[in-house]
Amino acid sequence: MEFVHKSIMVDEILQSLNIRPDGVYADGTAGGGGHSRAIGERLSPQGTLICNDRDPEALAVCEERLCSLNCHLRLIRGTFSDLAENAGQTFDGVLLDLGVSSYQLDCAERGFSYMQDAPLDMRMNPEDKLSARQIVNEWSEAELTRIFFEYGEERYSRRIASQIVQSRGKAPIETTLQLVDIIKSALPKAALKEKQHPAKRVFQAIRIAVNDELEQVRLALDSLVENMNDGGRIAVLTFHSLEDRIVKTAFARYERPCTCPPEFPVCTCGKKSLGKVLVKGIAPSAEEIEENPRARSTRLRVFERRFEE
Ligand SMILES: C[S@@+](CC[C@H](N)C(=O)[O-])C[C@H]1O[C@@H](n2cnc3c(N)ncnc32)[C@H](O)[C@@H]1O
Helix, strand or coil: CCCCCCCCCHHHHHHHHCCCCCCEEEECCCCCCHHHHHHHCCCCCCCEEEEEECCHHHHHHHHHHHCCCCCEEEEEECCHHHHHHHHCCCEEEEEEECCCCHHHHHCHHHCCCCCCCCECCCCCCCCCCCCHHHHHHHCCHHHHHHHHHHHHCCCCHHHHHHHHHHHHHHCCCCEHHHHHHHHHHHCCHHHHCCCCCCCHHHHHHHHHHHHCHHHHHHHHHHHHHCCEEEEEEEEEEECCHHHHHHHHHHHHHHHCCCCCCCCCCCCCCCCCCCEEEEEEEECCCHHHHHHCHHHCCCEEEEEEECCCC
């Protein structure tokens, strides 16, 4: 299957990264290499592009698609929370385009989709230990309820978790469509008529848990911000409110880290600003959303590292 993924907000990202042809730029979520290519084409032979992904298939595609770029290209396989350490160099710009690629979603056997039958998997890195099958069949009812509620914002989290536990008591739940049927059977009739697919929230929750997605973002931002050059920018594309809140809060904390009570006349905590929030959650244009409905919930946030604010 061909790796197809339509890159989102490419112009806005290029503009906000303010690319220097001889700079060092990292794409922490290289995927099909769309954003990477756009960045790499603006670099000179003195510039460096680092493509990172935890999915080996994505990295293989990037290697093939980007080898003709006229800059220094480095490919790193790993999580973006380890990117700063693995790269061993500081950055002038970093992009994180969070979540899964269209390729991962459309590739039935990866088990991300509630539309196609496949073994329950959802691992971005197939070598990771935890899979969706394990979560669905082994996690306690309380844990399932928690992740459906917290990561899926699912109103019927309790009912769905209870139905899963009942069902797996008879036989293990093996496939995506088996899980979809169980979710549907737990929902009241009215919920089944909603516009959104009835399994969307639970699938999102399980995917986040399998890949530890929210913790990945927290850890990555804290390590990347410490490894940016003066004037270097971190651009993040988020796809749902949970990850967007994490990015927004982290960037606000880097800009104003002072923890002194507001009534203190001078700062005594000594925490210095790391830079400035440049872009506060802009959405793609109406034309882009029309052309690519997967961009509907995207928000772009950008932070600029400044030494000695
Ligand atoms: C939305 S796609 C990126 C698409 C890419 N920007 C493009 O233009 O083709 C997200 C990619 O990030 C990867 N990814 C998600 N979380 C990751 C993490 N914590 N560490 C490394 N890669 C991650 C996924 O495997 C996927 O390939």
